Amino acid sequence: MLIGSSLVTGGWAQKKRTSGTVLNMQAQGSGSLSVQFVAAPDGAALAGGTSGQRSLNLGSVSYNTGSRMANVQTRSMQGRFVVSTKFGLQIQDSSRQFSSATVLAAVAFPSPAYTVRLDGLKLETIPQLIQGQARIGLILQHRLEIEVPTSLTEKNSEIQNAIVFQVIPN
């Protein structure tokens, strides 16, 4: 009820202040909020793309020999192993309107053969809340983990997916 009331009031107010609405639309058009990926000091190198579309290649990994790539860790357990690294995510707001944002993340493709976790949270194709109050402007480190079962064989050994981050200002 409170939300409905607020919406109606806002609607009237907005209708009255047409110029305000136009300003908001311009701000959206200029895209004041942006996402930037940065390599963590103790994380794997990021490659390619624009700042908001980068690639993280974890290289060749195996249960018994781990990884030879710098800042890529592996942890072997019974029947599975986990490949992990860190990366940084920075939210920027050129309009300086917002101080924090909500960060959601999802994998682009379903991955039944392996599990992708971000900060311990298993990612699905449906966006999930990663951080409710991410400070804008700060580089926030995130831990990416990929859990690979030992039953995954050479036939389907190429892991390729994308993590889509959605950032909504608070």
Next chain:
Amino acid sequence: MKKVTLLTILAAMMMFASFASAQTATGTLTVTATVNGSINLVFNSDAAGVALSSGAGTNTATLAFGNVSAFGAVAAGVTRTSTANTFTVSTPVDVLVTKANSASANYTLKAQLGSADAVNTWQVAGNTITNTSATPITATGTYGSNTAEAIAITVPFATTSGTLISNTITFTATAN
């Protein structure tokens, strides 16, 4: 009724406007990795043999037969056979090969002596091994189960008492 409808439409319009004006940003991080199949070999003490003195459960272990002789008592887990001028002491050691992310059905196991021994004869599972090349031990090893491999040393009677016999045996498992 008309007013209610108008209010509803306005409210709906405002909701749309609210969503439309919400600024969101997206970023896409492409993640790639290549999982390589791998196998692992470790040594374990065999229940019927001499316990490994160090390194059980790893790929670098030490097997100490202790004092051996042509006649007299033998240590627990040691089997001795003799000929006219040599004696052989033998004990089983478990070799465990496991696989991960591999479709390999079985493995080949080979063994090679670390350094030449012109006096004593070394055998693994009945196969004489030397330092010149790796000797096939098994062609179809089973993954995930301890396989007892008898390690045997044949010593001439002519060997002086108190002589230390020491060498290394390198086992190599290859996925088939």
